[in-house]
Amino acid sequence: MRPSVQVTLVEQEMWWRLRDIRLAALTDSPDMFGSTLVREQAFTEGEWRRRAQRPSSFLASRSGQDIGVAGVHEFGGTWTVVGMWIAPRARGTGVVEALMEACEAVARGSGANEIVLGVMEDNAAGRNAYRRLGFEPTGRRDRLHGGRRELCLSKTLVSREEPMPPSRPLLSELKLVPVDEAVLDELIGVAMSDAEPDDVTPPLGDGWTTSRVEWLRAFHRQRRAGLSGGDEETAAIRTGNRIVGATRLHRSSIEDPEQLEYGIWLARSARGRGLSHEVLRLVAARAVALGASRLVLRTKSSNAPVIATLRRAGASIQQGCDGNVVGVIALDTDAHVPATGSPAAVTAEDGKSD
Numbered sequence: 001m002r003p004s005v006q007v008t009l010v011e012q013e014m015w016w017r018l019r020d021i022r023l024a025a026l027t028d029s030p031d032m033f034g035s036t037l038v039r040e041q042a043f044t045e046g047e048w049r050r051r052a053q054r055p056s057s058f059l060a061s062r063s064g065q066d067i068g069v070a071g072v073h074e075f076g077g078t079w080t081v082v083g084m085w086i087a088p089r090a091r092g093t094g095v096v097e098a099l100m101e102a103c104e105a106v107a108r109g110s111g112a113n114e115i116v117l118g119v120m121e122d123n124a125a126g127r128n129a130y131r132r133l134g135f136e137p138t139g140r141r142d143r144l145h146g147g148r149r150e151l152c153l154s155k156t157l158v159s160r161e162e163p164m165p166p167s168r169p170l171l172s173e174l175k176l177v178p179v180d181e182a183v184l185d186e187l188i189g190v191a192m193s194d195a196e197p198d199d200v201t202p203p204l205g206d207g208w209t210t211s212r213v214e215w216l217r218a219f220h221r222q223r224r225a226g227l228s229g230g231d232e233e234t235a236a237i238r239t240g241n242r243i244v245g246a247t248r249l250h251r252s253s254i255e256d257p258e259q260l261e262y263g264i265w266l267a268r269s270a271r272g273r274g275l276s277h278e279v280l281r282l283v284a285a286r287a288v289a290l291g292a293s294r295l296v297l298r299t300k301s302s303n304a305p306v307i308a309t310l311r312r313a314g315a316s317i318q319q320g321c322d323g324n325v326v327g328v329i330a331l332d333t334d335a336h337v338p339a340t341g342s343p344a345a346v347t348a349e350d351g352k353s354d
Contacts (some may be wrong), residue, residue, distance in 0.1 A: 005062055018052050070082070220234050
């Protein structure tokens with residue numbers, strides 16, 4: 001099975017990765033860009049750092065190797081995909097789809113209902129790839145230096161409500177896994193392409209800003225010691241070979257160590273498939289292993305799916321002072337899951353660490 005594609009938002013300290021793949025793109029496809037290899041080889045580290053700070057540039061990687069790059073920026077009120085390039089060995093393997101999904105998520109999160117890009121008129125493979133992704137010619141052609149023409153393509157953006165691929169995941173395919181660096185990169189890619197920013201992070205600007213991504217990365221890194229070394233731990237939700245969200249367990253009171261607060265976010269495409277209930281069962285088993293007898297979840301009163309999950313789990317539902325709903329679940333402390341120093345990988349098959 002081919003490893004999954006990880007899409008990562010470029011940060012300033014990743015400048016050298018951006019440089020290397022951009023120069024590889026200019027070497028492989030010198031006629032497809034409005035710049036030249038000689039020009040960009042002369043850029044200083046400072047220039048590459050400046051470029052890495054631009055909002056919403058993405059790298060695609062597989063098995064630790066960068067294999068694609070793209071950016072999306074707003075020009076004159078229009079969100080435009082720029083600099084798309086896929087390494088020859090990775091073409092036709094879903095990389096362009098993954099990068100485009102991240103770019104579209106940024107535009108959609110900023111309220112755009114359309115996204116555009118340019119492709120050389122003589123680049124038949126590129127035109128066909130973008131057409132498969134829903135882009136159509138606008139009729140505009142720009143003449144570039146040297147007489148070549150660039151076609152403008154556009155795509156109408158719609159609300160992402162598509163279901164996950166057919167067939168509900170088997171319980172044995174559902175796991176909670178530690179958020180190491182590889183998982184963290186994948187988790188951030190899923191969040192940016194398939195989740196509302198405010199569902200995942202505190203309000204930190206409109207859309208998936210660099211501040212949001214930095215916050216999310218730091219949030220998970222700082223909790224790797226788990227509840228044995230701090231007051232909170234996180235885990236990623238994996239079904240099959242896909243990361244589809246994350247959970248957290250928080251000890252809110254030293255005076256009441258038997259109560260843990262629970263949080264979860266799921267990718268839009270993973271909702272409506274019964275995953276929330278199964279994830280809650282795994283989290284409850286983990287909480288029991290940590291010595292808890294009660295699990296608390298706070299949510300908005302308008303969040304009907306989560307409230308339904310709480311009721312199904314037998315939670316006591318209360319209205320909080322802030323207008324939100326608080327669900328309290330009494331845990332079955334006879335169930336036992338071996339506790340470890342950090343979040344273990346827990347499967348839905350038997351509720352045990354693997």
